Amino acid sequence: MAANEQLAMLVQPDRVHRSVYADPAIFELELERIFGRAWLVLGHESQLRNAGDYFTTRMGREPIVVVRKDDGQIGALINRCAHRGSLVCAEGRGNLERFVCPYHGWSYDRAGELKAVPFASGYPQGAIGELRLKAVPRVALYRGFIFASLAAEGPSLEEFLGPTKASFDDLVDRAPGGELEVAGGVFKHTYNGNWKLMLENHLDGAHPAYVHASSVAVARNAPEPGKPGEEHYYDIAVRQMRQNGAPDAVWEGTGIWTTPRGHGVMGDYHDDDRLVAGMGNPAFDQYRNQLIKSVGQKEADRILRVTLWNTIVYPNCSFMSQFRQLRIIHPLAVDRSVVYTYSFRMKNAPAQMFRDTVAFANVVNGTASWVLTDDLEVYERIQHGLASGAMEWIYIGRGHGGDIQEKDALRGKTGTSEVFIRGQMRAWLDYMSRDA
């Protein structure tokens, strides 16, 4: 109890104590109480088409293998042999009949059951009968996205997502026939900073003009993007970098919402009229026609008018639907994180749509991008600054006092409100101060 009261002192309505980002003991507790409890995004069902398909990942510090079982269900196993502890499955992805431990050859089926043990007669009767690969207790899907929780009990996935389901719906509904697939490679970028810094940055409309000043400046002086029929390869990069230099009024006019459990969403900013359709892009017109064929004119119009931009699923995911990018963050240490960035292809859309996704991913999320590299540099400078004990608090008070309670979400007074960070910190404290 005393420990929980101390934790509560670290999070105040408009400020957070620096130790939340810099104290290794708090980080250990986060792994247990946040990453050990919350539903975490692990991936997408298109990564596991056939029985035996698997990919490895992490849940907090746990090494995980996600696998399509023989019964067609998706399972998640702790990638650790019950015998002497080796990873049973090499890092990566592939297809396997059995997980065979490289150390002594213990083998497990796709559901994690122990099937064969060399030198079995050497073990006392019944001693190894109960051993298996430990299964992650809860795995569930929402619209094709795979989630898992290391806690046996807790809110259902739908309860956990709440209003954030709308962002996943937006992502999937945009694909004609609802068919999305992970494609185009995975960026894996690391930085020397706390995991929360990324989640606090993705909905922050006050940062682009400063963090991204250099890429905005070079893009403004770049050749103009081409008109329909005269497009260049560089158009998407130039447009996207310029968007970060939008006038203050645009950022202030953006919608920013936070939902219970720390999720958040930025909306009303970009829309397809401004990005692609309004420019009469023939690939987009063709895509829109395919969507109309799939769901009808009225529904297609509704889908394309949804303007949810970046969405945060607390505590491990950030995604956006217009260019179909999804990032999963894995905490490695209090001051070290790795982010995996996935792109999604709409199976029934013109090939050009995915080329645009790839070009967008390269310029914004690429490991050597003009944009991302400046974010990473700033995360590292924040982490460096927070190592100082000379000042205790981080101020998150932009817009504080002006938050607007809507039906199932809290909206910031303006688009640059830090309402979403305050929401994340409320969720943080809720996870951290519950004993069970």
Added chain:
Amino acid sequence: MTPEQFLYHEARLLDTQRYEEWLQLFTEDATYWVPLEQGQKDPYQTSSIIHDDRTLLELRVKQIRHPRAHARQPIARTVHQVSNVMVHGEPNGEMKVASALTVVEFRNEKQRLYGALVEHRLRKSGETFRIAHKRVDLINSEGEIDGIAILL
């Protein structure tokens, strides 16, 4: 100039921060490619760590000089060590040159090491060459890596 001498010249421009001169080595239709995946065939259906046409490459050089390029200022010190240079024929009038590249980067008290296999396609230009295509396959392109803010 031999292709080998040309590659050394290119590396020297990068390591002495003469980036604008380095840019001039590239033809107007040049591409500069650092693939994301090992053996990557296509830069349009799979992402790349860098896939620049000449316009984007120029933006990359200009960004380095911007006073608020947080990840690039102060400018990183680098050594580009080029070796194992082999000429693999001259299809279509372009000389295909393979090499091995080691880059050591130092910036903000952090030293990093990169290893890569490189392919240049060079066009004769008087006594020297211009670069029509440069491909840098980092050995850890599919690994977990810190942001890259230098030119390879």
